[in-house]
Amino acid sequence: MALLIKTDIDRGNAWTEALNAHYPELKTYTWPYDGDPAKIDYALVWQPPKGELKRYPNLRAIFSVGAGIDHLASDPELPPNVPVVRMVEPGLTAGMTQYVVLSVLNHHRFMLDYAAQRRAKVWEEIPQIAAEARQVGMLGLGVLGRDALEKLRAFDFKLAGWSRSPKSITGVTCFHGPAGLDEFLAGTDILVCLLPLTAETADLLNRDLFAKLPAGAAVINVGRGGQLVEEDLIEALDSGQLSGATLDVFRQEPLPEDHPFWEHPRVFMTPHIASMTIPSSAVRAVVANIQRLEAGEALQHVVDLKRGY
Missing domain, CATH: 3.40.50.720 (NAD(P)-binding Rossmann-like Domain)
Incomplete structure (x- = not known):
């Protein structure tokens, strides 16, 4: 299993450390990624370049780093059959x-x-x-x-x-x-x-x-x-x-x-800081959903892209 991380600011290392601590079986890569796109199973992203996610043919789920998903819904080339998951976590x-x-x-x-x-x-x-x-x-x-x-x-x-x-x-x-x-x-x-x-x-x-x-x-x-x-x-x-x-x-x-x-x-x-995703706490929500999918269970907090939430 492999996950690609793309955030809007330099938090890739924090996410990598948190994921390694909570789910060491999961390989993590930070964007930009120049490896084999077919090896990426999951993407954890915020404002990825339009068309970026269509490069990964084996994506099983796309996780938004934040609660909003319009940064993904606005991508006309978003893979149509890959579930998008919004961030819902206590922090x-x-x-x-x-x-x-x-x-x-x-x-x-x-x-x-x-x-x-x-x-x-x-x-x-x-x-x-x-x-x-x-x-x-x-x-x-x-x-x-x-x-x-x-x-x-x-x-x-x-x-x-x-x-x-x-x-x-x-x-x-x-x-x-x-x-x-x-x-x-x-x-x-x-x-x-x-x-x-x-x-x-x-x-x-x-x-x-x-x-x-x-x-x-x-x-x-x-x-x-x-x-x-x-x-x-x-x-x-x-x-x-x-x-x-x-x-x-x-x-x-x-x-x-x-x-x-x-x-x-x-x-x-304020500069869009009302609620900031903190990797050390938010990682639990990502890991729990990946484990659910790997176990054959349904993902939680999947977005209906037609409704926009």
Whole structure:
């Protein structure tokens, strides 16, 4: 058995070490690979070059290093009969939940306003709003969205969620489908997007959606950059329809130096780090799935590429 590793930054050695420790029977190779493509059984990748994976005729599974799979789904030459597996593991989930909770609390406690006051050397209290008077709305009720909502429950926010199909979560008012979106938005004061990028969710965070939120709402995007119409966000912030935004994902990454987000006082940004895959913990999910396949069992967390998740 052999596995090819291709990550977006220099973590190949960390993955190799972790895989060797947990599954020494598995041979590992880091990209670029100049050996016999027919020897590669599995690929663990993030943003491989388009057409790269079709070179390996005996691939049995493709593992995404991260939770998102649009970097694979966008490859027109992706081998059609090879299952694609998204990363689902406790460390990745915990990282995203930490980021979401931190971001929600930052908006709830007016941290953008206090940062502006610090720059202006203003010492002034802002009247606080009780958590139970605010609704946090989650777009996307998969593993990551559900875990974040569960942890937010401890702060006494009103919690709501929206998904493509019906869901039921204790303590969360759930909406679904196009018919439920407007009602979900109308009551949401802090909106979190954790949707996968699909044809239906592209450009979802736009002028029309922002107008359906209560005036002064905040937006947190940790889904995908292609879901946000960036010009519409700036317009909504400048008009006061939105009070602030926390953004971890962007249409172009790295963000261009001349992008208006860099200087906008109502935008808090991070460089796509909301949840980072740590090889030492994530390797267990990869190994468990390879062992399942080698034992003739079905893989877990296989993506439906037609749906995009």
